[in-house]
Amino acid sequence: MAMGKRAAVVLVGLTVMLSACSQGNGNNGNNSSETTNAGATPAATQSTDKKPVTLKVLVASDWLKEKKWQMIFDDYEQQTGNKLDIQSAPVNSYKDLVNTRLATQDAPDLLFYWSQAGAISQLQPEKNLLDLSNEEFVSRINPAVSKYFLKSNDKLYGIPVTGLSVGGVLYNKKVFSDLGIEIPTTYEEFLAACEKIKAAGITPIYEAGKEGWPLQIFSFDAMANVINKQPDLMDKLNARQVTYDQVPEFVDVLQRQSDLQKSGYVNKDLFSATYDMSLEQVATGKSAMIFQADWAVSPLLEKYPDAQIGMFPLPADGDSYAAISDPNGLYVLKNSKNVDAAKDFLNFFSSQDELTKYFNEVKSIPTWTGLSVDLNPGTSDMNTYVESGKAVPFFNALSVIDIGDYQSILQQLYGGQLSAEGVAKSLQSNIDKGAKAAGIAGF
Structure with a gap:
């Protein structure tokens, strides 16, 4: 049976909580129970x-x-x-x-x-x-x-x-299997996988830079690990006790995103690439990975039902957490x-x-x-992290104010107009303007 047609069953119970502390890996809910x-x-x-x-x-x-x-x-x-x-x-x-x-x-x-x-x-x-x-x-x-x-x-x-919806790395299982690549559990292993994929003549990561919004997923995923380690960080940012450019971990996330392009791990046609193109690339194995949330799985499988795909959290330097939208x-x-x-x-x-x-x-x-639900591949992979409490929201979902046109700022990161620190400062400027207009104290 094709991997794209396999499904897992999940029972969402009253005890499911997304906490900032690790509770260990749970199961992916394959056992159905009474509703x-x-x-x-x-x-x-x-x-x-x-x-x-x-x-x-x-x-x-x-x-x-x-x-x-x-x-x-x-x-x-x-x-x-x-x-x-x-x-x-x-x-x-x-x-x-x-x-x-x-x-x-x-x-x-x-x-x-x-x-x-x-x-x-x-x-x-x-x-x-x-x-x-x-x-x-x-x-x-x-x-x-x-x-x-x-x-x-x-x-x-x-x-x-x-x-x-759970963010992470959507990958082609056949590409990983053919190249003997295991799912990376650290960022160093992730970069090593990218290098091996590139050496095989396959684009490691396909980014949809024309539409812009997919460029946000990398930092949403990476910040889940930062927020897990600093659960009061968003409270400090929302009170403007600290600004995004003063958070070295956030600047580092942006630098890592920029470095992926500089290392040749991202598609060269980034600024003409669309979301639909990214799904086609990973489904057919022309690219090995995309940064996306599992909302991409259903439309991908509808068009490419035999695609062998899976998901894993963006690896961190330590225990990896998933990000939820x-x-x-x-x-x-x-x-x-x-x-x-x-x-x-x-x-x-x-x-x-x-x-x-x-x-x-x-x-x-x-x-x-209390619902018994069949999950797609990829989604069932990520549900393991959700059920075990190893997930926190996208950082923009925890912001006191809309973060503004973040995607355009990230396009400037890839275009070389802004540095990682410049992106952080521009994001803070967006938030300052929005918070002042809304009359939020501290801005």
């Missing part, structure tokens, strides 16, 4: 004595492409008689649209949005969002998620509507005329039947507990 009846899907949430309503839903159009929410939308409309008016805009203009809609009192009933505390704070949650802290479904959110995301000032305002969240607008129906939709979305169907379709690590 509970909590959150079972009701036959209908719209009672017969109520007239059907139409809920306005605002969502970034880019998110609709692969999230597979449509099957939940269809189930909801069929079972309740209510309608969903889906309104969308491209993700690069989505924040501006949301802010405009809130400012003009033209807010939707339901809002799909980011889940970082910094992003939520920009929505003025006390004024605009419904506090969900005491709702029943909150107890079923994976504690790893509710610990870090969907919250502002310790109040929970949303539910997770995507899986837990924030899930998308779903929020109820506080001043909605249909606030009860909007809450009912959250109950429907979070029901066990709907969540089980959804997560077995997207094959990502569930952000809810």
Whole structure:
């Protein structure tokens, strides 16, 4: 059987936590166990004595492409008689649209949005969002998620509507096997693997520099290991007790990224390379590795079903930790005329039947507990780290404010316009501007 068609089964339990301390390697959840009846899907949430309503839903159009929410939308409309008016805009203009809609009192009933505390704070949650802290479904959110995301000032305002994505190194198993390369566990071993791959005439790492955003994954992954060793680092950065250019470990991460290019380990067509090209390169073995999150696995396998791929955390100088991305969240607008129906939709979305169907379709690590889910290769590799507590969020997800156009700064790193320290200073400048505009103390 082709490696791309193998699957693992994961049961996400109430004990799953992402902590800053190592708990040793756990299993990858291959043993299925019974699920509970909590959150079972009701036959209908719209009672017969109520007239059907139409809920306005605002969502970034880019998110609709692969999230597979449509099957939940269809189930909801069929079972309740209510309608969903889906309104969308491209993700690069989505924040501006949301802010405009809130400012003009033209807010939707339901809002799909980011889940970082910094992003939520920009929505003025006390004024605009419904506090969900005491709702029943909150107890079923994976504690790893509710610990870090969907919250502002310790109040929970949303539910997770995507899986837990894990960053790392996506690699071609056949290339590694043919060259006799073991999965590296230290950064020195990682560089040695790159050198061996390069000597064989294969591009070690393919970076999608044209689109920019994939260039961020390396530092997101590497900083997980830094934050693990310095769990109060983000608190200090968020209070501006220290700046990014004053964190030598962060500057070193950027220098390592730059050195990969200088050593000839990165594709020469970096600035014309796209995300789709990177998936093709690693799937076909033209390149051995890409820095990505496991959200890339499903689209890769859909196009290249026989690809032999796996994942491992970016190796560190010591115990390697995985980095997790924030899930998308779903929020109820506080001043909605249909606030009860909007809450009912959250109950429907979070029901066990709907969540089980959804997560077995997207094959990502569930952000809810008590679900039996088949995972893709790569994702199942990384879930070992999540289950054992050896994972922390991307550093941008822990920032008090949006980090701004970080990807363009990294393009300048690869282009030679900025040094590693220059990138760190530019990132800090982005944060300073955003924090001052938002009135955050200390900036």
